[in-house]
Amino acid sequence: MSMNLIDCKLSRDAFGKLVITGKDHQVYEGVLPVRAFPITAISEGISLIDIHGHEIAWIDNLAGLPDAERDLIEEEFASREFMPEIKRIDKVSSFATPSIWQVQTDRGNTQFILKGEEDIRRLSLVTLLITDSNGIHFLIRDRSTLDRHSSKLLDRFL
Numbered sequence: 001m002s003m004n005l006i007d008c009k010l011s012r013d014a015f016g017k018l019v020i021t022g023k024d025h026q027v028y029e030g031v032l033p034v035r036a037f038p039i040t041a042i043s044e045g046i047s048l049i050d051i052h053g054h055e056i057a058w059i060d061n062l063a064g065l066p067d068a069e070r071d072l073i074e075e076e077f078a079s080r081e082f083m084p085e086i087k088r089i090d091k092v093s094s095f096a097t098p099s100i101w102q103v104q105t106d107r108g109n110t111q112f113i114l115k116g117e118e119d120i121r122r123l124s125l126v127t128l129l130i131t132d133s134n135g136i137h138f139l140i141r142d143r144s145t146l147d148r149h150s151s152k153l154l155d156r157f158l
Contacts, residue, residue, distance in 0.1 A: 008057055010048075010069045018076060020048060020056050028056045033073045038081075039123060039139065046073065084110070085139045086130070089150040095157070098133070105138065112136065117157050128154075 009021045010031075018031040028050050036045030046059040062070050084105035093100040102111045112132035114120070119131045128140040140146070143154065 010072055012072065018048075018072060031056060033059075033076050035077075039127065039129075039141075083137045083139050085141055086146075086150075088147060089153045092153050092156075097157075103138070112138070114157070120157055 008023065011019050011021070013019050013029060017029060018033070020028045020031050022028070030051040031048050034047045034049055035042060036047065043062040044060065046062065047055045048057040048059070050056050059065065059073070062073060065073070084107045086103050086105055088104040089101060090104060090109075091102040097114055097116045099114050100111055101114055103109070112134070114130065115133050121129045121131075123129055126142045126144050128143060130138040130140065132138065140154075143151065146154065
């Protein structure tokens with residue numbers, strides 16, 4: 001049975017793992033936050049699950065939490081989520097796959113290998129998820145905001 005996080009206390013144990021203490025003083029160790037909508041609504045619909053995958057608490061919106069608890073959850077996400085957002089595509093080695101892409105992301109410049117066109121997934125009309133040969137996901141949040149050069153390169157693969 002899930003509870004609202006407002007009814008609980010969130011903290012870290014000596015090993016840095018998240019711990020929830022309920023109103024009934026029951027302690028849940030090794031809690032993980034999981035986003036219901038990790039791309040489209042990153043601060044809404046967050047489940048806190050135990051080590052067995054059972055939901056312990058539900059958070060409607062991170063903005064409604066006290067600063068200390070919101071910071072703990074955001075720190076946890078930052079430590080295990082890695083999805084750079086592509087801001088510009090500088091160069092593509094070939095229009096046939098596999099190809100090497102040189103891109104600028106919100107985390108700096110990088111390059112990756114695109115194995116096939118099927119590794120570019122449409123999440124919405126404007127949002128794309130690109131998976132490189134190592135399984136790392138790169139996000140294009142809104143392809144209409146890409147510059148002309150980047151759009152032309154991307155269109156060759158869509």
